[in-house]
Amino acid sequence: MSHPDLPAPxxxxxxxxxxxxxxxxxxxxxxxxxxxxxxxxPWLVTRYDLVRAVLGDxxxxxxxxxxxxxxxxxxxxxxxxxxxxxLGRHLLSVDPPDHTRMRxxxxxxxSAQQMAAMEEPIAEVAERLLDQLAxxxxxxxxxxxxxxxxxxxxxxLLGLPEQEFPRFCAWGRAMVRAxxxxxxxxxxxxxxxxxxxxxxxxxxxxxxxxxxxxxxxDARNEDRLDDHELLSLVYQLFFAGHESSAHFMANAALxxxxxxxxxxxxxxxxxxxxxxxxxxxxxxxxVKVPTWRFATERVTVGDVTILPGEPVLALxxxxxxxxxxxxxxxxxxxxxxxxxxxxxxxxxHHCIGAPLxxxxxxxxxxxxxxxxxxxxxxxxxxxxxxxxNLMMRGPCELPVRLRREAPVxx
Numbered sequence: 001m002s003h004p005d006l007p008a009p010x011x012x013x014x015x016x017x018x019x020x021x022x023x024x025x026x027x028x029x030x031x032x033x034x035x036x037x038x039x040x041x042p043w044l045v046t047r048y049d050l051v052r053a054v055l056g057d058x059x060x061x062x063x064x065x066x067x068x069x070x071x072x073x074x075x076x077x078x079x080x081x082x083x084x085x086x087l088g089r090h091l092l093s094v095d096p097p098d099h100t101r102m103r104x105x106x107x108x109x110x111s112a113q114q115m116a117a118m119e120e121p122i123a124e125v126a127e128r129l130l131d132q133l134a135x136x137x138x139x140x141x142x143x144x145x146x147x148x149x150x151x152x153x154x155x156x157l158l159g160l161p162e163q164e165f166p167r168f169c170a171w172g173r174a175m176v177r178a179x180x181x182x183x184x185x186x187x188x189x190x191x192x193x194x195x196x197x198x199x200x201x202x203x204x205x206x207x208x209x210x211x212x213x214x215x216x217x218d219a220r221n222e223d224r225l226d227d228h229e230l231l232s233l234v235y236q237l238f239f240a241g242h243e244s245s246a247h248f249m250a251n252a253a254l255x256x257x258x259x260x261x262x263x264x265x266x267x268x269x270x271x272x273x274x275x276x277x278x279x280x281x282x283x284x285x286x287v288k289v290p291t292w293r294f295a296t297e298r299v300t301v302g303d304v305t306i307l308p309g310e311p312v313l314a315l316x317x318x319x320x321x322x323x324x325x326x327x328x329x330x331x332x333x334x335x336x337x338x339x340x341x342x343x344x345x346x347x348x349h350h351c352i353g354a355p356l357x358x359x360x361x362x363x364x365x366x367x368x369x370x371x372x373x374x375x376x377x378x379x380x381x382x383x384x385x386x387x388x389n390l391m392m393r394g395p396c397e398l399p400v401r402l403r404r405e406a407p408v409x410x
Contacts, residue, residue, distance in 0.1 A: 003079050006388060007034050009318075010288070015386035018393075019330055022046065022318040031302045034313070036390070040074035042292075042311035043304065046318035048325045048340060050302050054314045056347035060293040061095050067294040067309045075292065075311075080190075081391040084239070085292050088232025091352070092240070092291045099348065102233060105219055106352055109157070109212040115355045118153070122360055125152050126367040133402065134371070138378050141368075141398040142250045143173045149364050150246035153356070154238055159211025160200060168193070172242055190235075197234045201227075212237070245357050247286035247387075247394030249364050252277060254398060255284055255332070256365070257375055262332065267369045270362070277361055278339050279332055282320040285343035288393045289313045290351075316342045317393060374404045 005011045009021035025032060030047025045054050054060055064072050064085050076086050085093040091102055129148055133139050151172040155165050171189045201217050208214035213234055219225055225233065256263040256276070266272040293312040298305055306312060320341040321329040344351035351357070369375065378399035385396040 004037065006036065006390065009315075010388070010390050012388050015388050016382070016384065018317070019321065022315070022321050025315075025318055026322055029302060031304050037074055037077065039070045040078075040311065042313045043301070043306055044313050044315060045301060046315045046322075047302070048319040048322035048342070051314045051316065051319040051342055052346050054293060054301060054312060055290070055342070055345055055349065057299060059296050059299050060312060061296050062099075062291050062293060062349060063093060063095050064292065064294065066296050067292075067311055071294075071309070071311055079389045081389050084236070084391075088235070089229050090233040090236035091349070092236060093232075096348070098229075102225070102229070103348075103352060105216055105225070106212065106233075106237070109215045110352060110356065112355065115359055118157070118356065119359060119363065121156060122149075122153055122363045123367065125149055126364050127371075130367060130371045136402065138399060138401050141253055141400045142246065142395060143397060145368065146246040146249040146253070146364065147172045147242070150242040150249070150360065153245070153360055154241040157212050157241070157356070158200075158234065158238060159204065159209055159213045164196070167196075168238075172246070193238065194231065194235055197238070198231055201230055201234065241353055241356075243392065244286045244351075245353075245360050247392060248281070248284070248357070249361050250394055250398050251284040251286055252280045252361060252365055253368060253400075254377075254381070254395065255280055256369065257377060257400065258381065259332065262334070263369060266334070267366060267373075270366075272334060273362060273366060274358075275334050275339075277358070277365065278341070279334065279336060281343035282326065282339055282341035283330075283332060284393070285317060285320065285341065286392055286394050287343065287345075287351075288317045289315055289391050290345045290349065291391075313390065316345070372402045374402075376401050376404065 008014055009018040009025065014021050025044070025046040030050045031043055031045050033041055034044045035041050045051050062085060064075065072086065076083050089098065091099060091106070094102065126149055129145055133144060139145065148169045151169045152165050155168050160168065171193055174189045200213055204211070204214045204217045208218045216225060216230055216233065262276065266276040293314065295306045295308050295310050295312065297308050300306075320326065320343065323329050325338070325340040326336070344354040344357070378401050384398070387394055387396060
């Protein structure tokens, strides 16, 4: 099933370089009405202060039950990423108190101590993947490295048996391509993943371990999840947990490949690499829009009054380029004194996996450029195809050469 193109700044014409359109939206007041498709005309919020206000406002629900049937049907007719809030009850589709209950459960398995314990396994996965890629001259950095890395990390976190990692990596690759080319294939892969997760949940209820699914399946008393909530939440954690990380690592790698001076300056300096990745989160974050918001009452945003039930999109990518908070917003600056970005959202729905995403990106990028310091693009950057959707930013594929070609002897 194909989907019609999207309006600016989300459509095909802006997918590769949306920056000029972001600047125009910011200059025009920071909030405007979009027509996505019949029945779906959300408010688009772009200015940093307004995006932050929308994300932090308890009157802005993420539950689709708080909009009209017409809007829900129009969202359900969209691309897979656009309709994630329609797929069950999970952190991207419920408000407090259900959201509070779910987030409290997950936070038990995502403590700072547990994230620190993930560093060594992430490094081991990265090095193993790079070992496998080393004999090849050209690879798709997205499908061959960042997706498998992100999928395996989230599989370990969820507690999947190690022998199942290759299947989930294959599904992760298939979903990246199918989301763009074949929605039926995407839905088929989603169904297969759901069946596997249902089996995993049953197993962990009988034989709990120290993984995230065991924590969720073994919840008791007021925190207990029903079966539908549990399956929806585990699926969403897998999907969101690997997709955003994989695409951010690809975006960051592309930016550093194009800027070898900065790459050389940061790769061997952990502190500077961390700074570079924060600046890249601001400039090239993979999440354009976190999820739908729906007003539960009249809400004033800037000069606009949003009515109950009206949908809202908060464009994180534009907020990071707001010159009011980031002077010279399109410039990559390691010495930026205040790096204001909302790449992981804001408020109670701030991405719970942000610490893991930062660790994963730092380790994955460092390992890649240490192993292959001369990596180059295998085709001109203007020839790359970019994803066309509301929610995610990234290339469809990222072909690179791992080594510079040796000069030909005459």
